[in-house]
Amino acid sequence: IGKSLRKFIEIGQADYTPMLLSEIPRIFKSGQMHLDTALIQVSPPDRYGYCSFGINVDIVKSITEAADKVVAEINPNMPRTLGNSFIHIDDIDAFIITNHDIIEFSYGEPDEVSKRIAKFVASLVEDESTIQMGIGQIPNAVTDELIDKKDLGVHSEVFSDGVVNLVENGVITCKKKTIHKDKIICSFVMGSRRLYDFVCDNPMVEFHPSEYCNDPYIISQNHKQVAINAALTV
Structure with missing residues (x-):
């Protein structure tokens, strides 16, 4: 639970369901949590039509497999990563092409x-x-x-x-x-x-x-x- 969410859970404005991250995809695929639309960001398709999820496969791939519709932002700045990290363009229902930098993150200099x-x-x-x-x-x-x-x-x-x-x-x-x-x-x-x-x-x-x-x-x-x-x- 992130710092921004803890206060809302403490006052009853948010619910917390403890589970392992590896269990979350099962919630989607079993239908316990219905997903209407998956909004994702991917790399441009390669010559075989496969887009990469880039820097974040995580639960994103499972979301696209469970959602009714998949809407993608195709960004040439998204790295093409390897592994089990691809979605075929035919499995994307709608897309928009953008061209902006991927958000960077820094922990800062440790004390x-x-x-x-x-x-x-x-x-x-x-x-x-x-x-x-x-x-x-x-x-x-x-x-x-x-x-x-x-x-x-x-x-x-x-x-x-x-x-x-x-x-x-x-x-x-x-x-x-x-x-x-x-x-x-x-x-x-x-x-x-x-x-x-x-x-x-x-x-x-x-x-x-x-x-x-x-x-x-x-x-x-x-x-x-x-x-x-x-x-x-x-």
Whole structure:
């Protein structure tokens, strides 16, 4: 639950239904939540007619499969990402062509406390681990402290610019992963244009829907899986 929603839940103006992100697509596909229209943003179609969901496959692919109608914004600035991240133009009921920048995101420079926490966390990550990074300044700051590790892999719902640095420095190779060897697996990314350029047509990076990427059974098969997340309270 995001900060902006908590106050509304506390005063009874919003409802909260606890569930795993990997379970949300089932709500759509089972008909428990009927979807009239899916509004999505995709890359232009390739020569075979396939558009990419770009930086956000997440639950978007499942939404398009469950909705009565699919309306797409086709944006040439949307990166063409690989994996299970495509929709055919014939499955889009209506579209509009736009040309605007993809929204960028930054966690900002971590403060000294965050940096110190990140150092402690990074010290617990062994070489050859498969890492998952949650959303937040501290999980993102941990990537800066992993620069001396060897042969890390990534299986994470989301990642940001820090992963690009680790790939370029030979820290993340994914060579020791037990599933999806040599591949970074994710569901969406949040970061700068540099990150978006990195994932565009990059065969090292595969995007998958959340029901796969966040499936505990799939995650459990990873070699030395390490989850790095932030807590609301301790």
